[in-house]
Amino acid sequence: MKAEIIAVGTELLLGQIVNSNGQFLSVELAAMGIDVYFQTVVGDNKSRIQEAIEIARSRADIILFTGGIGPTEDDLTKDALAAALGRSLHIDQLAMDHVQRFFDDRKIVMTENNRKQAVIIDGTTPLPNEIGLAVGLAFAHESKYYIVLPGPPREMKPMFTDKVKPWLLQHALTTEMPIYSKMLKFAGIGESLLEDKLIDLIRNQSDPTIAPYAKEGEVTVRISTKAPSEREAMLKLDVLEEQIKAILPENMYANIDVPLEQLLVDWMADAGLTLSAAESCTGGLLMESITNIPGSASMFKGGIVCYSNEIKKKLLNVPASYLEGPDAVGAVSPEVAEVLAEQVRMLGDTDFGLSVTGVAGPGYSERKPVGLVYVGLAERGHKTEVFELNLKGTRENIRLRSVKALLYRLWRRLEERKVETPLEGSALQ
Template sequence: MKAEIIAVGSELLLGQITNTNATYISKQLANIGIDIYYHTVVGDNDVRLKDAIEVAKGRSDLLIFTGGLGPTKDDVTKETVAQIVEQPLVYDPASLQAIEEFFTSRNKTMTENNKKQALVIKGSTVLANECGLAPGMAVVKDGIYYLLFPGPPKELQPMFENAGKPYLTSNLPDLVPLESRVLRFFGIGESRLETELMDIIEAQSNPTIAPLAGEGEVTLRLTVKHIEPDVRKQMLDEVEKKIVERVGEFLYGYDDTSLLEEVIDTLLKQNMTISTAESLTGGMFSEQLTNLPGASSFFKGAIVCYATKVKETLLGVSSETLQQFGAVSKETAIEMARQIKQLCDSNIGISFTGVAGPDPQEDKPVGTVFIAIATNTKEVVHELHITGSRQQIRERTIKNGCYYLVKELKKVE
């Protein structure tokens, strides 16, 4: 079955709101084995909506509509679909009663146009709206399924979960569930990752492998279709094993995790604490760590030592190191990490020093970065040359710091 989502609303075309409904529905359909082939967005215009439906009928078996079920004149979805399926609109008694009770319970007068929300396509399956007024509906014509949902996500999502999905799974019994697993990589570019895995990617049809580049990292989405959950897991495990054998050193996590979340999770699991000394990042890393409620259980403190004098007087980096090697050096980075660890009495100290731009510093070009990590047993420093804007250099420095932290923490496990 080929599915198409048709989102109705001029506000979507104007960029006033984001089409989050399409993202949600696509994920839900994929989970039950329905392939999404097209996303369409059309304004509140019955002529253009009818044209969009005619195009969709020629290429899709399941049309899912969001929006346009409200009480105003520009809510045209069900009227237009009713014309397409050649059925009149009729009042649904249960929906009309619910709307009347809504206004009565609030001591408000129900205007006549609100009754419009209780209109449904004759012969359709009504999908109850537990969080709003306008019901959804499902109707079949000439082998094509039309499902209509309200636009507000707070109404659409529970309706889809409680009524839409059960309708689809009961009326389309041959669906084969789909399952995905996302592998997250850092420290390797998309082109190199794809080159390393090209023969595996080309040989796969089920599971499929889809690379996707993000900000400073790469993901691989493994997607499998099979009726049995145990078989799906086995198939995903097998292809993941092949991938890890080649590029496992760059794998840091799965699915919706992030480098920062991996750092925090590992610190919590190992009951370890961290402190930070930040120069070019200006406290950005500490701010990200403390965004998590309960951060005091793993985060001891930080010093933002932007000026060289502060590195010496407040953090305790030796004047000899600063004079001989400069503030942007591996030697200074190591002392910064060592000193912050001691000052905060933490298990780990991490430091960031470098040149974010726009001008060079100490004859070091923009993008020169040193990240040092001090633990109870070792001290390591990494020299990087990062490209991008000033903000990108700072953000990418933090991501690299998280990656190196994850690698060091994994060694302790």
């Protein structure tokens, strides 16, 4: 089935609010096997909303609205939809009771315009709003399905998940096979190179399908198929997963939707391995990414943000000759990255020590270009490795990509050591 999303709100057209609802709904609908071919944004104008409805009716089976169902005069979604379909509006008593309780519980006098949030179109199924006040709607009309949702994401998302998905499965998708997916996670490779490596599979795909999604420093590939049962779906998905893994064995780290840092924390904690870190240009971002993960206390002993040369010398014993003088290699160098990784590992008496030093920008440092970064990986009883990165983007991009690159190198080292991983669904099993 084909769907169209209509986001209502002049603030969206003015750029005052980002339409994150469209992204959420597109992902959710795709997972249900519903194709989203169009997204429309329209302002708070009844006639223009009606025009958008007429266009959507001509090309979509399911039409979803977000926004325009609040208490103010410019909240016109339900009015426009009722007019377009020739239906009437009325107050839903249960929704009205919910609105009234909100004000009574807070001992606030309810203004008359709040009654509008309890209005529904005749012959529709009300969708209770557990977070806010405006009631949503779901109904069928002349072989089309209409869903009306609130605009605030914190209200819209739970309403869609808890109310709309079951309604669609019961009323609109009765003859559709469910869709099943796997999320394959990759690190150490960009989206364009990954796509190039998988181009033959992507061009020849039919069932299952392949869809790459990129974030800073990581790429996700969703593989999906429709099948009568999960068992039949997994048989097809497992074959495709193995084909992809065979092409990118050094980059695919998991077949479940988990960030690399969580995989590493769980893996090292279970294996009894410990970690410490020394950060210069990333300013603690690496340590933050690790300590954000529950359970990291059992594997991460600590670290040092050695932003200045003084701290590098005093706390991590970087030779002054590396940092000062006309012949010095400078703080942004493989030599300094090596010392930082080794010294922080010894200081913490950990199995692994990580380091990062570089130029995050916006200007040059030590006459070295923005994006030049060195990351170090020290391991007890093994030779320290240093990797040069030449990154592009903003200061924030460079810092984040440096962290992801270093985590990737740690993952590769653990993989090479064949350390047993505890995480079910990991590509490392």
